[in-house]
Amino acid sequence: MIRKRSVTLLITVVFVFMLQGSSMAAEIDGGEGGTPFNITDSEGRFAFENVTGDSHVVWVDGRTLPERHRFDDMLRVTVSASSNASARSGKMILEASLSDSKITGRLYADLNDNTIFDDGDEPLAGVSIFDPPEIRFLIISWPTEAGQLIQPVKNIMQKHPEITIKVRNTDQARMNLTETEQLIEWADIVYISNVQTTNGPSGPVPDLLMSMKSQGKLNGKVIAAYPNPYHCFPVTRLTNINNTRFVDANGTELTDSQLQAIFDSVSRAVPPKTPLMVLRELQQQYPAMASYLKFQEYKTSDTASPENREQGLMYLLALAFPGRGYNFTEPVIVPKYALYRNGRLYYNFTDYEQFLTPGRPTVGITSWMALTWERGDLLMLDRLISEMESRGINVIATIAQGNPVDGTPVINAMRSYFFDSQNRTRIQGLITLQSFKIGGATAAIAERMIMDNNILVFRSLVVSDSEETWYISDSGMDFTSITSQIVLPEFQGQILTMVTASTRKTIDTVTGLRLNAISPLMSA
Incomplete structure (x- = not known):
């Protein structure tokens, strides 16, 4: 069983001693493909006749609102047959109902906050309302x-x-x-x-x-x-x-x-x-x-x-x-590896040097793009960088495409950023956040780079449970995690391992997807 420790601090100690508004409304693609729309009248009312389908989305084009009532949230309602629906954003209320193939509704500012349209409220005229089938x-x-x-x-x-x-x-x-x-x-x-x-x-x-x-x-x-x-x-x-x-x-x-x-x-x-x-x-x-x-x-x-x-x-x-009338663009070829800092990717080491202080020890970080940048799961990277820098250690953090088989992008990132033009190492230690061997099928290349330059490799472990569950568990890490994060890396010489993060499970409120996010241990 992997012992529980104060993580990021200990990682740092090892290396010390070895050495980002625009308004949402403005982004809406309103009315494309002949999407039905209506203009509210002097009482804020609108209507759509002869609608088909059993579900419609009625929404407000925020660009046409009076300046004093502009908002950043999306104001939309989904109406089904013989139903009423309403939505609120700040003072703004949108009401709609669908009955007998007709959608009717009203848009107004609920100035007295009673959620009922009355004399104390302001109807909004001249606002574009869209009604595409859902x-x-x-x-x-x-x-x-x-x-x-x-x-x-x-x-x-x-x-x-x-x-x-x-x-x-x-x-x-x-x-x-x-x-x-x-x-x-x-x-x-x-x-x-x-x-x-x-x-x-x-x-x-x-x-x-x-x-x-x-x-x-x-x-x-x-x-x-x-x-x-x-x-x-x-x-x-x-x-x-x-x-x-x-x-x-x-x-x-x-x-x-x-x-x-x-x-x-x-x-x-x-x-x-x-x-x-x-x-x-x-x-x-x-x-x-x-x-x-x-x-x-x-x-x-x-x-x-x-x-x-x-x-x-x-x-x-x-x-x-x-x-x-939906539009799309052709796929664009993107770089397979980059440097990371503060929510941005950098492709040129010269641009990245602003984050490095001459004379300090330096560590590198490798991570897979699919599990970090593409998912927006960057908390662990940010935490490691912050903790290292707070203790006087430079960090060169890389993100690369890769999987257990194809490790070429990771190898190319290491060559490009961890070594200078004379092939001299810029780093004295390496933290890897990826599972299995560094380099995948080309692991031998990574091993040669590490051993020839006497680079200490530290494997940052992530448990599949929440931090609370892991702390009270007697079983420690599961078999799959031990194999992918400890056993195979140890064959490559990654002999320093320590649990640094747990898995935080949440439900995305918009899509309903259960997300497994990497969360640094609170004891760090």
Whole structure:
């Protein structure tokens, strides 16, 4: 069992002795694709006639409000048939109801704070009110990707108030099948990624999806299902977005083995080819799958970024609802590694030198981009940097793309930032926040760099429980964490290990996703 200690202080002692407004309303893409809108009258009233669909989102274009009533929050309500709804932001109240194919409502400033429109209130005239039919988007993906999609999802919902997106990771979906079925029935479009277990295509969520298909409960829904990094082809074949067909250029249906080979060729692209290059070749080879495969371009190791993931989701929405006028941009190749400080990425070491004081000992930090920057989970990095600097130690913190197999970006980050142009080390110690071996399949290169320069490597451990649970537990770290964070790193010479953080589980209030955030131990 890993002993409980005062963490960050002890890490620091080891190294001491060895040596970011704009208004939300202004960002709304209002009225695109012919979205119905109305102007409030002198009494603040509005109406939409002959509406179709059983759910609508009514929202205020804050840009058209009187200056004294401008606000930064989104003011929107979702109305269903024969229902009333209201929402408040500060003094502003938006009311709406849907009945007999007509939406009526009022916008006013509740000056006397009684939540009732009366003589003491101010009706707001001349304000644009939008009424697009609601689009209900459900995402079920493995925990890493689900976390990476949180900020892109929030950006989309901010810019397109008619889109409601719920996100569940595969663990959530598996543990609450009743809710999962309800969400699937609720959704207009469903994006599914890696819902199966590594042992095969069956499992609670795949079985649920196939059962719902047999009952006709998926009829009328737009589905985009992807198998990687593992394979679950019964679920994958539920895909119908943009009339996707899993056939070759001659129209012959692809077998599961052939589909697996397609996705393997992307994830195991052999240099000089990259996954992005392979995907574009595959779109030429399998035209009936071209639009389906194109979505993968937005999340390869060449393009992995919050901005590209947002555009990828907009791409799916544009395919699913072509008449709504949704726009997207092409994926942009992004750097695979960078320096990190104070919520920003730096790509040039010269720009980063402002944070380093000559003559002080220096430590480096390595971390995976997918688990830090892309998820917005930066608290542990910020805490380590702050504690080190408060004790007179320089920090060169790197964030890189990577996984247990592909460690090339991590190696390139180390070469670029931990060593100068004469190949002299800038660091005397290294803290790694990533699991398994540094460098993945190229671990031998990292080991040579570490040993040749006599760099002490410290593995910062993260327990999967909350801090409170871990402190009273007799079992310590779980088997998987011990293997990935201690056993394999020790084979690489990372012999100094210490628990520095716990896992804080929260529910995102906007999307419903259960987030596992890394939280520094309070005893540090």
